[in-house]
Amino acid sequence: MENTTTLGCLVLLCIFITFPRTKGACRFRRFGIDCRYSCNCPGGCNDVNGVCRGPCYPGWHSGNGTVCQTKNIAYNGSTKQSSNYYTFKYLSNKAVDGNRDQNIYDGSCSHTGLNKTSASWQVNIEPPTQIYQVKMYYRQDLRKRFRRFTLYLNDVDEEWRVCYHHQKDSIQSIVNVNCNITTKTKALFVYNERGTPETSGQSYERHAYMELCEVEVYVCSKGTYGDCRQFCYCKDGPCDFITGQCPGSGLCENGFTGQHCQTDCSSIGKYGVNCSESCSASHCFNRQMCHRVTGRCLDGCQDGWIEPTCVKHTQVVPCHLSVKVNSDATELCIRSL
Known part of the structure; x- marks a missing residue:
């Protein structure tokens, strides 16, 4: 009887090793067929479909009843802007800290210097990646300053390509842009400029500002x-x-x-x-x-x-x-x- 029991255990062990389960019972916050996908949420996810019960990890989006497979590759990236506001409260990295608060007085936004005719902000993309969707959160109370901005992508061949140029007189404080550029991008550059009131038009201010509260660049896992x-x-x-x-x-x-x-x-x-x-x-x-x-x-x-x-x-x-x-x-x- 003892030998029979031992043999039975060996057979079960062999079956477990040879034929691992492909659905269900994933561990270590993984899911899917062969448990090949990461949940990307601290509360864990359904081990079959990846749906997260709570929010995603910082830098990942969706969750709370859906998957966390959308990554913001601009999060905590290396940034710079053309100038700084007179205090150091509004530095360029404020736009990639994961805080979407659009009230600039909370210290959650970037802000370039005063009395400039041009303003710019840049984030590096590491490693270089094909970019499709960009979402920008601008200062809510003065979003008119963001009108007529241009979004450029710097590809691996050092070519600066225009992804989008705003041409309307009105603008929302949250702007979604899709880029139809297939080359890999290593930097994203947001630029705006102003001239005199006569050349800029009555609806524009004399000076250029860049007051980005958050910039998100989305790719899929x-x-x-x-x-x-x-x-x-x-x-x-x-x-x-x-x-x-x-x-x-x-x-x-x-x-x-x-x-x-x-x-x-x-x-x-x-x-x-x-x-x-x-x-x-x-x-x-x-x-x-x-x-x-x-x-x-x-x-x-x-x-x-x-x-x-x-x-x-x-x-x-x-x-x-x-x-x-x-x-x-x-x-x-x-x-x-």
């Missing part, structure tokens, strides 16, 4: 794209976080399919390369549930079939009988005691 809530499983590395396109060969990992390799084969009753094999061909206890790569039946076999793939069946007879066994069966016999 690796393996997510679009709104950073969609997941891709590409063979040759993470997909493009904007388009979801897979790099290199454009192929999916084994066990996934779809335009962006987003579909788990097991979720549609299939397995293998590009979901080319059907789970229903096996004799799984649940005919539609098998491992996305190997075809192993996740809930075991139907009676009389052999794990892990349940494609061979057993044939139990008394051992003293001569039995012809089919090629796809395994002969088991019962000896008389």
Whole structure:
């Protein structure tokens, strides 16, 4: 009896090591298939879909009922501005400290010097990254000063490219900008200028200011794209976080399919390369549930079939009988005691 118990324990251990669970039971604030994604929230997340119960870590966004897979790569970055206000309360780094407070008197915003005809602010992006979405929080009570600003991106080839130029007479204190520039950016530069009242127009002030309270530059975590809530499983590395396109060969990992390799084969009753094999061909206890790569039946076999793939069946007879066994069966016999 002691030997039987030991053998049973060894078999269970072997199964655990060979076939780790792919969904559920993730630890160390991770989630998803093979627990490959980080929750990015201190309170932990649902270990299947990554939904965080509370807020994200600083520098990550969303949470509180959704995933924390949107990263602000400007957070705590290296910054500079063209000049400083006469006190050192409004330095350039105030715009990347994670505080979105737009009341400048709370000391939460940057502020360039007085009596200038131009003003600028810059944050370095490390490592250089393709930028798509930028969100800027300006001083709320004097947002008109932000009108006609230009947002530039400095790419790895040292080219300064215009991402956006504001041309309207009105402006909101929170500005969202999408950049259609595919090269990697190493610095983001916000610029504004003013001339005389005659050349600037009556709606403009004589002097230029830059009073940014927060600048956020969003990218998705690796393996997510679009709104950073969609997941891709590409063979040759993470997909493009904007388009979801897979790099290199454009192929999916084994066990996934779809335009962006987003579909788990097991979720549609299939397995293998590009979901080319059907789970229903096996004799799984649940005919539609098998491992996305190997075809192993996740809930075991139907009676009389052999794990892990349940494609061979057993044939139990008394051992003293001569039995012809089919090629796809395994002969088991019962000896008389």
